[in-house]
Every structure is written in C-alpha cells, then in structure tokens.
Amino acid sequence: xxxxxxxxxxxxxxxxxxxxxxxxxxxxxxxxxxxxxxxxxxxxxxxxxxxxxxxxxxxxxxxxxxxxxxxxxxxxxxxxxxxxxxxxxxxxxxxxxxxxxxxxxxxxxxxxxxxxxxxxxxxxxxxxxxxxxxxxxxxxxxxxxxxxxxxxxxxxxxxxxxxxxxxxxxxxxxxxxxxxxxxxxxxxxxxxxxxxxxxxxxxxxxxxxxxxxxxxxxxx
Amino acid sequence: xxxxxxxxxxxxxxxxxxxxxxxxxxxxxxxxxxxxxxxxxxxxxxxxxxxxxxxxxxxxxxxxxxxxxxxxxxxxxxxxxxxxxxxxxxxxxxxxxxxxxxxxxxxxxxxxxxxxxxxxxxxxxxxxxxxxxxxxxxxxxxxxxxxxxxxxxxxxxxxxxxxxxxxxxxxxxxxxxxxxxxxxxxxxxxxxxxxxxxxxxxxxxxxxxxxxxxxxxxxxxxxxxxxxxxxxxxxxxxxxxxxxxxxxxxxxxxxxxxxxxxxxxxxxxxxxxxxxxxxxxxxxxxxxxxxxxxxxxxxxxxxxxxxxxxxxxxxxxxxxxxxxxxxxxxxxxxxxxxxxxxxxxxxxxxxxxxxxxxxxxxxx
Numbered sequence: 001x002x003x004x005x006x007x008x009x010x011x012x013x014x015x016x017x018x019x020x021x022x023x024x025x026x027x028x029x030x031x032x033x034x035x036x037x038x039x040x041x042x043x044x045x046x047x048x049x050x051x052x053x054x055x056x057x058x059x060x061x062x063x064x065x066x067x068x069x070x071x072x073x074x075x076x077x078x079x080x081x082x083x084x085x086x087x088x089x090x091x092x093x094x095x096x097x098x099x100x101x102x103x104x105x106x107x108x109x110x111x112x113x114x115x116x117x118x119x120x121x122x123x124x125x126x127x128x129x130x131x132x133x134x135x136x137x138x139x140x141x142x143x144x145x146x147x148x149x150x151x152x153x154x155x156x157x158x159x160x161x162x163x164x165x166x167x168x169x170x171x172x173x174x175x176x177x178x179x180x181x182x183x184x185x186x187x188x189x190x191x192x193x194x195x196x197x198x199x200x201x202x203x204x205x206x207x208x209x210x211x212x213x214x215x216x217x218x219x220x
Numbered sequence: 221x222x223x224x225x226x227x228x229x230x231x232x233x234x235x236x237x238x239x240x241x242x243x244x245x246x247x248x249x250x251x252x253x254x255x256x257x258x259x260x261x262x263x264x265x266x267x268x269x270x271x272x273x274x275x276x277x278x279x280x281x282x283x284x285x286x287x288x289x290x291x292x293x294x295x296x297x298x299x300x301x302x303x304x305x306x307x308x309x310x311x312x313x314x315x316x317x318x319x320x321x322x323x324x325x326x327x328x329x330x331x332x333x334x335x336x337x338x339x340x341x342x343x344x345x346x347x348x349x350x351x352x353x354x355x356x357x358x359x360x361x362x363x364x365x366x367x368x369x370x371x372x373x374x375x376x377x378x379x380x381x382x383x384x385x386x387x388x389x390x391x392x393x394x395x396x397x398x399x400x401x402x403x404x405x406x407x408x409x410x411x412x413x414x415x416x417x418x419x420x421x422x423x424x425x426x427x428x429x430x431x432x433x434x435x436x437x438x439x440x441x442x443x444x445x446x447x448x449x450x451x452x453x454x455x456x457x458x459x460x461x462x463x464x465x466x467x468x469x470x471x472x473x474x475x476x477x478x479x480x481x482x483x484x485x486x487x488x489x490x491x492x493x494x495x496x497x498x499x500x501x502x503x504x505x506x507x508x509x510x511x512x513x514x515x516x517x518x519x520x521x522x523x524x525x526x527x528x529x530x531x532x533x534x535x536x537x538x539x540x541x542x543x544x545x546x547x548x549x550x551x552x553x554x555x556x557x558x559x560x561x562x563x564x565x566x567x568x569x570x571x572x573x574x575x576x577x578x579x580x581x582x583x584x
Binding site (some may be wrong): 009010011013045055058063065096105115116219 | 433578
C-alpha cells in the first residue's frame, strides 16, 4: 500500500475545541493534559512543521461543517519568542484563512470566520513569558523539584565537557532536549519520549510553571 | 477560458458566484448541493443550438421525464419553483477576445380559463420561457449582441432584437456566440452511433493515435479501433487480439466512459468538457493516467474541464496527475455548502489540496 493509498479515508475535525500543536510529541503531551482534565470536547492535531501552519489552517477553515468554536495554537518559541508569536498571527490573519489573531500570547480574541461561526482564538508560545526554548524547557521547570533531574542535568553537562575536550563528535544541539531525555532515562521505562511520558503520567500538570497553559486550556 | 460564473435563481441555487476558475475545476459537495446545476448553467450559456431540446435533456438526465406541455416542466428550472424571480446565468471569459455573457430566463405565463374571469395565481400557468442572451466583448472596441428567443410548449417562436447586424435567429449561426461544450452525464450510456460518428470525425483528421492511446489506459490489450457500417448503423469496434472484434460499448462501463471523455476532449477545442460523477465506472488504478491524459489534452487544445465527484480517491488522483505534470496552476476545486437558503462556495488551490491529502483531512 503506497503512502497516498493509505490516506484515502480522510478524517474530520469534529469537536468544538481545537488545539493545533507542532508535532507528535506535543500532541501526546496535550492529549495527556486533556485526559487529566477529563476534557472530551477538544481535538488535538499536529501541524507537522511550523512552516506548515498557514497551509493547514487554510484547509481546516474549509472543512465541511467545521464545528470549531475555540482554537488554541501552541508552538515553540525556539530562538525568537516574538517572532514565533508573530508568525502564528500572520498565518491566522492570512487572506485564505481569515481568523482573528490575538494581540499577545495566552489571551483569547473572538471574531467572525469565513465558515459562518464566531471563534475564540489564542496562541501559546512555549516555554511562556517570552523565554527562548521549546516544550522541553517547560518540562525542566515542571520537574525542577525532582532530585533525579539535577543528576540528569549534571550528567549532560559532564558529557558536553567531555565532548569538548575529546571532540569525538558534536555535543547535543538543544541542551534542554538532552537533559529531559536523560531525566526520562531514569524511569522504569527508560525509552519514553516526553509525549509518551505525559500520557503515562510523568509530568505534573498542576505545577505552578504550567499554570498559565492550564488556565488558557480550561478557558477554551 | 471562463474565469467567473454567476448564477441566480436557477434550479436549487439561489445565488452563487465562482471566481478565478482554473483550467481543471473539481466540483465537490454533498448531494443536492448544486454541482450538477453549475454544469447545467454552463451548458445553457454556451448556448445550445436547440434550447428546447437542451432543456428537455437536462430534465431527462435527472430522470425528470415530464412533458413540455406541463407548467412544471418550465417551472422546474426556477429556484424553489418561484417563477417571479428571473434566472440569471453569467460568465466572464478571458483570453485573446475577452467577453461576458449573460443569459436571463423569464417565465412566460398565460391566463387560463376562469369561471368568474378573475386573474389570480391559480389561473395563470407557465407555458414557456423567454431567453435573453447578451454578450459583451470587452477587448478593444466594446461591442455587444443581444439575442432573444421565446420557447413555448405548443409553438416555438423565435424573435430577436439584434445590434451590429448580428444574427436575427438564435441558432442560425451559433459559432458567433457559442463555445463548444460537451456534457458527459454518467446516467446516460454513450450512444453507439453517436460515438462512432465522433470517432470517425477525429480519425479523418489524423487524431486516431490519441484516441487509441487514451483507450489503452484502461484496456492495454487494445490493438486498434475500427468503425464498421452495419445495417443498424455505425459501430465502433475494438481489437483485443482475441480473433473477434468487440463493440466498444460492450467492453465495460470504464471503457465506454474513457472513450466518451477522450472523444469529447478532442472535439471540444477551445471549449468546455463537463464530467459528472468523474469517478464512475473507473478502477482507482487508472485514474491518475486518465487524468494526466485529460490535463495534457486540455492544455494542448485549450479545453476547460468541470468535473463533479464525491470520491476522495478521484480528487487525489486528479491532484497527483496534475502535480506530476507540473500543471498545478491549472487546478482548482470548489465545494458547495448549503447553509439554509444560501450556498457557500469554498475554493481550494492545488497547494491546499496537497496539504489536505498530506494531513488526510476531509475536503469533500
């Protein structure tokens, strides 16, 4: 079966609340969050690449009988939190999308749509508060109280120092990703990625570092 | 090439406007959303040489077999059967000689006998249609022509108001105001004699190889095509190398469908081919090759395609074929969503279709 043949049964967005996230790990993470909140009215879909957001939104707003009344787009800040937010807003307000764009992250804006319903839209730039980074940076903050985390961080620091001296190969490109993976390797199931770990209850969604995201998702 | 289409009060469409049409246009939507109505509107705008026969055919193709002496025959073309609102069909055509064409259709009513001689809705009935076609040429000097025709069930009256010494009779010189058009409706089986004639017309001008190559998409064993004159008319036969020629119409629905499509394309240079239920009768494995042939031929002969389908697989195949040829600018898709009394037209570019397929999202 070819890749194209495998997708002959299309899926529809059928819930009134929609969370668009970056990739599979983020989808698992937010699915776990919604499970923890016992929310069944929200659908999470990955954009499979930040540069795909506009194209994805163009198709979503064109879906027949689209029921979405509330939308959150969550993406990583990477090296430019403002640029990340502006990029999402630009995709939202593109002429082929026509959705309202909020003035700043973690706020809802409400407005009309081309598909006939009013919609609430918000943007989450992770790891919040104009910090650079990604989901893993937020996870480090959420796990700061765990003594194993400091050991994992220390291990990665030592590894990087060793790599610098020996120059066997380049060190990890994204430090927080290496630290979180080292931390997750200390669990009984050592091979989980942060998304699967979320589904298995590793992360504490009640942690104060996560509170702004928890709040905006509850307001959807 | 038609760039925009506007429809008012026609069939089940109250008001619809489609802009930025492509060379290949996929029409999508639920049942009764108006896909076929779009094709019917284009068909009438051509306009057909014999409008009465065309109107009859449009109803017959829908299985509405009602005689022209019934008011319902005429009323059925009006939105919600409301004859007080005129039907307006309008196209904008771009190209070397850009023009607009507007066909307005009004009901002709007659007062029937009434015991007390009162005029009321109950003793008036539709007996025909008054068609007014206005074509405006916008390239260089602005010219326009106006043709009028009255169709009545018992007496077809032709009259006209003509400007610029244009034809005073609707069908006298259709080349002046028509574009070639073919309407392939899945419910109507191809007529053996008609297809044989179309084939022969193309064969005599050296187009045989194109037809054979198209037919081989679905039947690779096909070695040659031949028209034989029989006592009962002309029949198009295919040679599968089995020792006996087989009438094409007996080879299966897919074969006759591809034959109809290729004959329509090759006979419609500079015109429009409309394909209803584009997926019908065809195995998924031939769809991409078929649509490559359609897209290439459409470009070469300046043909515009309007294909209605319910099939995700078919839309994917059309997109895959167009993408493989690098003709993505040619492709547009339109879905018609009925929201109460209104119809929302949702347009897709080839890029949007690609994203939809990649994500596996519903677009029909």
